[in-house]
Amino acid sequence: MAPDDGPDPFEDEDSELTYDPVSESPVKRWLLLDGDRLVISAVLAAGVFTAVVALHLGGVLRVRNDQAVVTLLSGLVGGTLPFITIVLAINQLVLSQELGWTDELADRFQGMVSFRRDVEELTGETVSPASPADFLKHVVLATVETGRRLPGSLADDADEDDVADVERFGDALVAEGRPVIDALDDAEFGTFDALTAVLGHHQGDHLHTARVHRLERTDAFADTGPLDELIDLLEALAVARQTFKTLYVQHELAVLSRLLLYVGFPTLVGGGLLVMVYPTLAGDVAIGTLVVVAAVGVTLVFLPFIVLLSYSLRIATIAARTADFGPFVPGD
Known part of the structure; x- marks a missing residue:
């Protein structure tokens, strides 16, 4: 075949669906793929804690206003209940690949x-x-x-x-x-x-x-x-x-469902107790301590969402970037 009869079949074909460790941002790669999921969860949790403190310092969230804080915590605690359904769905997905006649x-x-x-x-x-x-x-x-x-x-x-x-x-x-x-x-x-x-x-x-x-x-x-x-x-x-x-994905999903159970139970118990005692704390505790209590409570209630986010990011990224299975090679 003459060189000008068509495109060179041996020319490198870069794929947007493949794992590219060279051109990717190190920070993005660490967040989406390489980073330890528990470390990323801790970083995100620290971000939530810092955000609550910053909102208080900015005058947006007044921790002495027990009604506002209790309403926020109650809504977040109620939002963690659907995680039971999520855990069951993940377990069903994993087991569906393992069970059979x-x-x-x-x-x-x-x-x-x-x-x-x-x-x-x-x-x-x-x-x-x-x-x-x-x-x-x-x-x-x-x-x-x-x-x-x-x-x-x-x-x-x-x-x-x-x-x-x-x-x-x-x-x-x-x-x-x-x-x-x-x-x-x-x-x-x-x-x-x-x-x-x-x-x-x-x-x-x-x-x-x-x-x-x-x-x-x-x-x-x-x-x-x-x-x-x-x-x-x-x-x-x-x-x-x-x-x-x-x-690997089956193993990761099993680990995720177990972590959600570990995190979800203390979140429901701790968040529920904090909703009940916060009005009393708001009147008796120093403002600095109250800010820490409110920030820890909000972070605790957000923890199941954070864990789910950190693991889902990697699983979804792996699924998206390894979609070119088999003899087909998608190009840029």
Whole structure:
């Protein structure tokens, strides 16, 4: 194909739906993805506390006006009751992926066994690792090794441009594979460290490029076996990566529902007690102490919303930025 017959199929295609650690703001990335959810919850809670104190200092919220504070706290306490429904919905979502009848569970189990056997056949291993992180690392290692062998499978009389493109493609596979392998070495299953190792690496554009090589540059290869093997490995890697993401999101949702229960109960009890005793405190306690009591009470009642916000931000961001599953590569 002539260079001017159409767009270069090997041109880098950036995706708005993929994890991009380079161009993204560090603060935004920390808030949406990398930051510890409990630390972010603490930061947001401190922000609420500071906002209440600032409103008092600005004369907007008068803590001596017990009626206004009690009305505010009562409304917030009442707003936490729907969180019981939210927790039940999250648990139902998680359990719906885990529960099933015998035939459904058998089909799911056989599908996983079949996929593992396909990967074992591709990688030449008798038994693949049982740990999800180790299994994924095993597939990435095989992909990197195949990428290294790819230039060596070219014919001696291959066109120089074809050789350069294939070598560049193999180097890209190796370069992207190294940080994934290093990150998965110490990754603990269920943590974001394990998931972030596979986001944004070996995306569908590699599979697309390998297929174009196979279709349009077959004559440049003395042996197309490594290229065919690479295509199969990249397809397996796409499935494994999405499976890993699914396991992580299920784990994260389970943790979120448990935290909402931990936070929701003291919020209801503490907020309810504060509503009852605040009129008495407003007349007997020093103004400085009363400001702290009011700020702590409002922050406590907001805590379930804060926890839900911090976890939902990451789950929603992961879902949005890893939507390009499979052979399709959305561009900018």
